[in-house]
Amino acid sequence: MEFTPIAGISNPHLQTLLPRFIRRKALFEPVWQRLDTDDGDFLDICWTEAPEQAKNKPVVVLFHGLAGCFHSPYANGLMAAFKARGWLGVVMHFRGCSGALNRLPRGYHSGETQDARFFINYLTEHFPDVPKAAVGVSLGGNMLIQYLAKYQQDANLVAGCAISPPLDLGDCATRIQKGFSRVYQAYLLNSMNHTLKERLMRHPKVGSLSSGDKIDISSIYEFDQRVTAPMFGFDSADSYYQQCSGLVVLPQVRQPFKVIHAKDDPFMTDAVIPTQTLPDNIDYQLTEYGGHVGFMSGSLSEPVFWLEKAVPEFLAPHLGRVHHTQTETSTDCNPLPTS
Template sequence: MGSSLAGSSRPLFFCSPFNYYTKSSSFSSSAIHVTSSAVPMPSQHPSFEILGGASHRFLPSLPYLSRPYNPFPFIASNRHFETIFASFFRSLPDVTLRRHCLRTQDGGTVALDWVSGDDKLLPHDSPLLILLPGLTGGSGDSYVRHMLVRARKNGWRVVVFNSRGCGHSPVTTPQFYSASFLGDMREVVSHVTARYPNANVYAVGWSLGANILVRYLGQESDNCPLSGAVSLCNPFNLVVADEDFRKGFNIVYDKALSKSLCKIFKKHASLFEDMGGEYNIPLAANAKSVRDFDDGLTRVSFGFKSVDDYYFNSSSSNSIKNVQTPLLCIQAANDPIAPNRGIPREDIKENPNCLLVVTPKGGHLGWIAGDEAPLGAPWTDPLVMDFIQHLEKTVKSSKTSSDSEKEEALHHVEL
């Protein structure tokens, strides 16, 4: 359910209220070949499980999937080691961001980090990409930065959506964000589409950010203003994810994320001093698990009778069948935080807008494989880029054809 190990002590970035500066390095290496028992489809290598109602629609445009998934030797041999290695040792690209704090209708605040200077450098109709990090994550996370840099190099305008309290975003009301709350997502999409009315807008979400994104797509359905989206490491079924999160080595992640949540909470504890009713502020402030934090604060803030009620009703697995926007879902079969058994395969199969790619390995937010392994970008980044680039070409082509038809019709009317 979380981001990379947000509770780690690794210094991610130096920040001022408006700009971030980071340095990075990377190198590539060869890797071993891994296969699975997945049934091959056109343009698909057998090392992947690929399914979805949109398989034949999108697979021909994703040549990256015709190559085998080659996890990096040793590092990717254990899902926990890969997850932790990616969190602590993946390079952090150097990029300068300019922050805009967006005040929401309920008085809350989210932080939008744009690439500095892009307002002047990019045309106003450049495709726009919204990035949604995982739980407690933000624009300082390495997986976010790598995707941002790749998209920017391809001429995309990029903005990172830092949820309330995340990425040093200020908290201005006694309410954080949650897996259930879509109000901030709607306001962010509305804001960026109004700011760049001639641009096609897309979104990429990781972990809890992916869960929020897919729920948003499902609820907006035919009215969704996004032209496409990508979900990565999505826990999908939060009840199942919670069950696994409290077992074995996963307890380490649970403690790390709950520590990060408590740290954010304590910075803004004064806002919650007078909260009564079912709130359990001491439990939230000293939570030993994400479940404790959600029980003491989150589920009460958003009107759920219990934590299980919150998890069940906030699971994006319930939303897949209503998604009308082109959606690519990328999961790792051995993800310790987003369980393979929680993926809503049947609904994805039946939805003509969805494509699922499951890699044999990858851990959680790891995917240490491909040409840039082990310190460079995740294996997923080129696939994500190919997908949204294909969508952008399709959308532009469709608009051009539509405009031509309108001009021809107008010409006949004038005659």
């Protein structure tokens, strides 16, 4: 499915920001659930409908981006598109992203697959007889690639899709510190630092920081150096980026898999574009325009969220034919960018 930007709105920043200003309310009210994890913490998830009433529907998991959540325009838009296809959609919130402070100081990162493994196994246990697929957006897309490469045939997923994944984490951490992209970094860090402060009020130590320390982190790289790397046992942010970038392991994915990248993504450079020959099961789509998780087509008077058509179109052959339904509107959401 080809992407054509709105006439006059091909600028990458306009493409990136426009969905946040067009969709100021979520498209439906989800059903929330809290799952206790094996380490004594919890995952907050939300469904397109009550799962006990949809046992026979295909399931699509959405892994959001850095500091994202169900209320991110791309997240509830994709969920609504899954719902309209007759599928059961579900967002797994990474720890600290649902609006509730987790019990443990542990957070998440681009290569942390344990929570995804826990949740997909939960789905396999409770929905054993239906096909299941997953979609990852930005950070969630890189994580999904790491998950599928690690578990391969034991992934319990029939297909997957990654949207704007930062496949070279180090390069992306550098790119977001340049030009207008620093605005996105500042927005993301505002959310991340707020959550970090809350964690330090509950826990004596988070990463390399201790309660009472001044929170003055000013870049994604610094956050990963001072929080992510020490929290998850990496020697440094650079070591974390090297070990968890999805570009190297992408060819190891065995399921039918689609990657959607835009050449003009303001979070990334050409370093994220695969140069190796990819296996036939991987459909790599590189568009000229689209920004970061933007991909707005149609017209200003009738905008089209292209991802909400392209992603279900790719997944549909792997999830089976089901009827279409309608969606409704409600619920506030954040109009600003979450990656």
